[in-house]
Amino acid sequence: EAGVVQSPRYKIIEKKQPVAFWCNPISGHNTLYWYRQNLGQGPELLIRYENEEAVDDSQLPKDRFSAERLKGVDSTLKIQPAELGDSAVYLCASSFGGKRETQYFGPGTRLLVL
Amino acid sequence: KNEVEQSPQNLTAQEGEFITINCSYSVGISALHWLQQHPGGGIVSLFMLSSGKKKHGRLIATINIQEKHSSLHITASHPRDSAVYICAVESGETSGSRLTFGEGTQLTVNP
Numbered sequence: 656e657a658g659v660v661q662s663p664r665y666k667i668i669e670k671k672q673p674v675a676f677w678c679n680p681i682s683g684h685n686t687l688y689w690y691r692q693n694l695g696q697g698p699e700l701l702i703r704y705e706n707e708e709a710v711d712d713s714q715l716p717k718d719r720f721s722a723e724r725l726k727g728v729d730s731t732l733k734i735q736p737a738e739l740g741d742s743a744v745y746l747c748a749s750s751f752g753g754k755r756e757t758q759y760f761g762p763g764t765r766l767l768v769l
Numbered sequence: 770k771n772e773v774e775q776s777p778q779n780l781t782a783q784e785g786e787f788i789t790i791n792c793s794y795s796v797g798i799s800a801l802h803w804l805q806q807h808p809g810g811g812i813v814s815l816f817m818l819s820s821g822k823k824k825h826g827r828l829i830a831t832i833n834i835q836e837k838h839s840s841l842h843i844t845a846s847h848p849r850d851s852a853v854y855i856c857a858v859e860s861g862e863t864s865g866s867r868l869t870f871g872e873g874t875q876l877t878v879n880p
Contacts, residue, residue: 695872695873696872696873697773697855697857697870697871697872697873698812698855698868698870699870700867700868703867711867746812748812754799754859755799755800755817755819755859756817757802757814757817758802758814758868759814760804760811760812760813760814762809762811763811
């Protein structure tokens with residue numbers, strides 16, 4: 656069974672440029688999470704989807720970040736415009752349900768903003 | 770003060786040693802997760818527990834709900850156990866949950 660797929664694995668952009676990350680969760684997983692992990696820290700939740708509905712986006716910086724999961728399967732996270740402080744690893748995870756379920760993580764996208 | 774505190778931040782051990790990593794939390798939780806992160810970013814879930822103790826191979830996780838504390842033990846440690854170990858607590862509304870992560874413990878096991 657394929658795991659959570661993310662692309663690209665690495666991205667280097669200049670500040671003020673847009674960037675997008677893609678995630679395909681494990682087949683059948685209804686819940687999808689986007690996390691941001693800064694160097695030396697634990698991941699922080701950006702947004703959680705239950706199917707196509709964003710049920711927790713309280714920590715998503717909505718002035719520059721947006722996300723979508725139109726068909727309740729794969730998802731895209733966008734930053735426009737990127738800032739230097741956005742340099743981090745962006746992790747996608749999925750789970751079968753929401754509560755007390757193991758989350759399966761993708762390999763992450765490492766973003767460097769110059 | 771973070772909601773999830775791990776100790777130690779860094780741990781170096783010799784192969785074969787018994788290792789303990791601690792996690793304390795300050796909020797009510799429905800479950801606690803232990804995860805492992807290898808260089809390159811891949812995160813793997815090791816345990817999810819809400820009471821008592823779980824064991825998988827050389828790994829043992831315990832939780833004390835009253836004291837809001839959990840420990841991850843590794844017996845007969847091996848260099849391949851070198852990784853960052855992250856504690857995360859699950860809390861939230863009945864329809865879903867949010868994980869709050871600790872900052873992780875960097876474990877290095879030397880041969």
